[in-house]
Amino acid sequence: MTKERIKDLLDGGVADTDVTVEGWLRTVRHSKNVSFLDISDGSCMSGIQAVAAPELANYEAEIHKLTTGSCVRVDGRLVESPGKGQRFEIQARRVEVVGHSDEDYPLQKKRHSFEFLRTLGHLRMRTNTFGAVMRVRNAAARAIHDFFQRRSFIHLHAPIITLSDCEGAGEMFRVSALDPDRTPRTESGGVDYAQDFFGKEARLTVSGQLEAEIAALAMTNVYTFGPTFRSENSNTSRHLAEFWMVEPEMAFCDIQGNMDLAEAFLKDVTRDVLESCPDDMAFFNERIDQTVLETLAHIVEQPFERMTYTEAVDILQRSGRSFEYPVSWGVNLQSEHERYIVEEHVGRPVIVIDYPKEIKAFYMYLNDDERTVAAMDVLVPKIGEIIGGSQREHRLTQLRQRIRECGLPEEEYWWYLELRRYGSAPHAGFGLGFERLVQFMTGMGNIRDVIPFPRVPGFAEF
């Protein structure tokens, strides 16, 4: 008698062997002479059907009263199913009710709205969709580590708590051990953070990039894959207050090498997930977004288009389109502009580089034209920007100049500047929002449904 996961039974089970499965009932169908239990253990899309006959000792007392959501352990014989709809089923020899489910179990056999399921964070993973999301998310995470490990990138654990507001990448959550009702004050009346836990004002990280640069200038190629926090009041289907970010950083690398890595990364990870989760992906293509497999095939098969910001502006201006936000050289590309270029003009992913320095961060490499920086955005259909990155400014003089131009306090970047004094090297990297990648690969419309426990303004339940 072997205890196996349902996935393994359906993939490689041998008929007429004894098996044990443990899981939760998706549905139950009781007849007078037989009960059908659809058991799922989360290991794969489909469950397995167990058939229980009235001869079983606890049939009347327990089995016949089983309801959806109950947890059971079934010992029995794996047999070829005489019924339609499944290859194997289990002729139960023993059905143990591990955990009874009350009759007000909120998950029904019919389809639920994702909004409703969001209020059931403790149960929604038992549904088809969230099970599939969790498995694809897992496969994508593994694919990401595999991609970098194959290339000898070192996985860097960047800090969660940070003292620097460096990047200015967004509003940050404060971290404090002070009693909020009795905060110590300085003479000028402000909070005296010198008395706080770290002796300074501390926050949750918005990016591991600057720490990744430290590591790249010692280990050559590194990547971070960890949680990131933004306290912006963003109420959209693409933003979370807590999300996971992937940030590779490479020494001896310029914007071209950065683009090459980003493209290879998306292609490899996508291919990997398509191969490792065929059933889940078929489900998403059938029930969630009927173009998702086609879109992903494009990612894997077709080369990404590459263009400069200046060329993108030119395309938009000559498109004959009237955009809500007019296009001119120097303005940021809006969602509508990115979508036009990706979905209508090119029809496949696009990498845009060399943006005006005024609309990009201080740390980006100043190009020879002294008007643009070596920034890079990877744009994909529907999601828009999925990757943002740049070649970093590794020259001390230029970096100092840019910090001044951006009105940032030089002293707070002392270590970042020192990296440019002690063996600086050209380096580049990018950031990828992991949930946006999962959204893109599953076709799920709302980012709150591709993370197990979403944190957004006004909501952090479960």
Place this chain on the structure above:
RNA sequence: UCCCGGGUAGCUCAGUCGGUAGAGCAGGUGGCUGUUAACCACUUUGUCGGGGGUUCGAGUCCCUCCCCGGGAGCCA
């Protein structure tokens, strides 16, 4: 944060001109059946998102707040 659209039974929704609320599903009871979101009959269930206002009377009209969705901004 801004602009739209919503919030009615456990879920998904309908509710006409302002006249005191309905369907399907789920749950319950009974029946039937190697069933597949099973089926058939009967049946329980409502602070109509909260507060205020207009009115003889408000699910319906007005104000306000909260929440959800779509889009935008910010961004990943």
